[in-house]
Amino acid sequence: MWVGGSLCIIALTTWEEFFTPLPGGWKYAAGLLFIWGGALAVVQSVRIGKWVPIAGAVARIVLLGFFLVSVVVYATRHGVHTLPAGDFAPTYAGFVALVPVLIFNYVGFELPSSAAEEMTNPKRDIPLSILRSGLAALLLYGGPILGILFVLPSERIGSLDGFIDACKAVFTVYGGSIAADGTVHLTGAGAVFGGVAAAGLIIGLLTSGVTWAMGAHRAQAVACADGAGPAWLGHISEKHGTPVRVNLLSAILASLLFILALNLTGGDGEKxxxxxxxxxxxxxxxxxxxxxxxxxxxxxKYPSVPRPYSVPGGRLGVRLVSALATAFVAFTVVVLIWPGFGVGWFGTAGSAADALPASFAGQRLRYTLSQVVPLTLFVGIGLAFYAAGARTRREKG
Incomplete structure (x- = not known):
């Protein structure tokens, strides 16, 4: 879903903004190349495949570091504008709009545990990697985004194309210009640096998907081996030490999603x-x-099982953490399917219609169907998988 959905379209939009348009079948070819390039990396053993996320991490660090320096140069040359404090005042409408993306930033840290058996000292390495990546993300993503907000008008970065254009505008400090309508044209060193940054972004997007899949696919394979799905999907390749069958199935589903979404949206990248x-x-x-x-x-159920990572506060602490985390993600599911849920209720300000993505303005039914129809399909597949695992569950007693 992630690779064939948002990651793929960001990569394609970045390519078109910085390099050349992808008309007709070229867009399909580029998208499928992105998806299956990632699949090839995921199939490899952790010993080999780990170099893909490492390369992606290096690319992101270099790219974001250079971009942050470029933002500072842009600000020095063109000045900065203040950010009105009122824009940061908390509102229920703002909470509903932002909570899905904010919480999404904090899930997935558990995925490295799926490959713990292939690590020398997971009890030490996993917490340290989470701490390091958290601090790096704060600096390398927070810094450039804050810089963009200071140097560019907010109305120019409110969409996918707008945000990429905003990033592109920063590189005009090395060569290029911004037209009155906001169109950015890079020349000379600006075009070179912009192209390198765009390539780095595409590589970073690909390796993000690969990193996630390396953990998630292992978890899926183990679940199938335990009876939560077809037993044949629980097979781990003796040659690679990876769940090749899950990897390939995931790539096939990502490809189908990409082709279907591209047709349903008429090629509209924003939608x-x-x-x-x-x-x-x-x-x-x-x-x-x-x-x-x-x-x-x-x-x-299993109080005596050794647990390297534990929630403090005993049973009360565990229940509190579980309840809060579950409530947040359940609420997020609701507001994603129905943006603006609760806005305008009980005296809260705003309109639920304003919470729809800009590309779906006035198209509540169409947006809802874009979420509900695939979710219904996925639930059906999940139930079919669970039924297919019945024999495995019986054999395991």
Whole structure:
């Protein structure tokens, strides 16, 4: 969902903004190349495949570091504008709009545990990697985004194309210009640096999907081996040590999603991005609605199992953390399917219609169908998988 949805369309939009348009079948070819390039990396063993996310991390660090320097140069040359304090005042409408993306930033840290058996000292390495990546993300993403907000008008960065254009505008300090209508044209060193940054962004997007898939696919394979799905999907390749069958199935589904979404949106990147991002977060969070309560359940059923990472506060602390986390992700699922849920209720300001993505303005039914129809399909597949695992569950007693 993530690779074939939002990651793929961001990569394609970046390519078209910085390099050349992708007319007709070229867009399909580029999207499928992006998806299957990632699949090839995921199939490899952790010993080999780990270099893909490492390369992506290096690319992001270099790219974002250079971009932050470029933002400072842009600000020095063109000045900065103040950010009105009123824009940051908390409102319910703002909370409903932002909570899905904010919480999405904090899920997935558990995925490295899926490959713990292939690590020398996971008890030490996993917490340290989470701490390091969290601090790096804060600096390398927070800094450039804050800089963009200071140097560019907010109305120019309110959409996918707008944000990429905003990033592109920063590189005009090396060569290029911004037309009165906001169109950015890079020349000379600006075009060179912009192209390198765009390539780095595309590589970063690809490796983000690969990193997530390396953990998620292992978890899926183990679940199938335990009877939550077809037993044949629980097979781990002896040659690669990876769940090749799950990897390939995931790539096939991502390809189908990409082709279907591109046709349903008529090639409209903004609609594709909005629907794909919402669906990606929603499907992820539905799994967490089930996962988070299991913390309290497993602590109660198996209190003596050694646990390298534990929630403080005893049973009360565990229940509190489980309840809060579950409530947040359940609420997120609701507001993703129905943006603006609760806006205008009980005296709150705003209109629920304003919470729709800009590309779906006035098209509530169409947006809702873009979420509900795929979710219904996925639930059906999940139930079919669970039924297919019945024999495995019986054999395991």
């Amino acid at each position: 594709y991005f909005a629907a794909g991002l919402g669906l990606t977060i929603c499907t992820t969070f539905i799994s967490y609605v089930i996962t988070f309560p299991s913390l309290a359940v497993l602590r109660r």
